[in-house]
Amino acid sequence: MIFQKTKGIHIEGRKGMSKNNPLVEYFDPEFVYIHLLQGNCPLKPVVEVGDIVKVGQVVAVREGFGAMSIHASISGEVTAVKKVWHSSGKMVNALEIKNDFKNILDESIKPTKDIESLSRQDLIEMMKNAGLSGLGGAGFPTYIKYQTKETIDTVIINAVECEPYLTCDYHFILTYPEKLLKGLTYMMKAADAEKGVIVYKNYNVKIKKVLTELLKDYKNIELFEVKDVYPAGWEKYIIERVTGKTYQNLPSEIGVIENNSTTAIIYSDIVEHNIPLISRPITITGEGIKNPTNFYCPIGTKVSELVEKCGGYVEGLDTKKANYIAGGPMTGNAIFIDDLIINDTLGAVIIKPIIEGLHPECLGCGKCAEVCPAYLTPTEIRDAFKNKDVDLIKQLNANKCVQCGLCSYVCPSHIEITDYVVRAKGLLRKGAK
Ligand code: SF4
Ligand code: SF4
Incomplete structure (x- = not known):
């Protein structure tokens, strides 16, 4: 246990930044972008550019294990298939739908x-x-x-x-x-x-x-x-x-x-x-945001639109250098811009100024091992990963990591030590030498 x-x-x-403000419903984006990716699985579109779609209409399907349907979150015209940012940190194809602002519901x-x-x-x-x-x-x-x-x-x-x-x-x-x-x-x-x-x-x-x-x-x-x-x-x-x-x-x-x-x-x-999964709540917050707010909005909405609704960025924020996190600070992914699109798993975007004066070096303080709920020694796993020593990674029980992010969180040098452990787990799965 x-x-x-x-x-x-x-x-x-x-x-506290966003907790005391009420949930804001925002259902009027001009465009939404439905990612053709669910988890790690590519989706097959079942509509074409030029098609008119209704709210809740099936627009793509996931096939094989986990097969299911993906739906339009607004009504309007499918205007393009384009690459957009996904919360995983990758650019993936998405169906662009232009809102007709009529909110026409699918018969289902x-x-x-x-x-x-x-x-x-x-x-x-x-x-x-x-x-x-x-x-x-x-x-x-x-x-x-x-x-x-x-x-x-x-x-x-x-x-x-x-x-x-x-x-x-x-x-x-x-x-x-x-x-x-x-x-x-x-x-x-x-x-x-x-x-x-x-x-x-x-x-x-x-x-x-x-x-x-x-x-x-x-x-x-x-x-x-x-x-x-x-x-x-x-x-x-x-x-x-x-x-x-x-x-x-x-x-x-x-x-x-x-x-x-x-x-x-x-x-x-x-x-x-019979309303399918077409909307979700999301927190837009962080020290870089003027009025952090929770929104309830269609899947496929641009995060940048929600940032505007928060009053934009705080004065003086260097947006080229800011920290953008898709998801929570412990387990989310670092992204580079606010040009992200909301997908089913994205519950937050956090925007913070970069902390100056970090120590890039490991201080050997052992804090990461002290807090690990799985009793791992992240720095030893990091070294084994760097040496591609799969046997040692196994001995160090890297597979028991629950990816909680605590080791990175407590690190005084702000080293993303969790990433090393996660990559070591990946190496273990592949059994690479
Ligand atoms: S991310 Fe993994 S190694 Fe780091 S503290 Fe959590 S369980 Fe331990
Ligand atoms: S907490 Fe950071 S600085 Fe301390 S031992 Fe772990 S990786 Fe090194």
């Missing part, structure tokens, strides 16, 4: 007539047809988890939002608490599970208050509080805390499925109104 022994560490949350979007009569299989099929993926950042097709042959007794909702700076899940829950509970109820039925648990961080007293009141009408759902430590939001950590059990590969081995709170909220709309 890697996390049973560790207490995690308290880190500066910096959530309509209220579900008899929700009570939906079977477990119907509910899983709805996840697949809606293109629902893990919106906490994993991006894994949700229905695959529910197709398990294992007996599931508990569905856990991760409402912890562990990473510093991020507050969009928090606001999404407070805006749509009933949808969260309904989404979880449908997930429990899709898993044939008797129990639902919503895990939140102890300082989010508003979440506790709102959900406690509503839960009077839900018999089999309970709340579970975790401390303000990092990485309290990690799947394995949460499941160990809630169940007291651990697992080797998948939570289903111990009768658990875990989903992020935003995924559950979106699933409620899928089940009740």
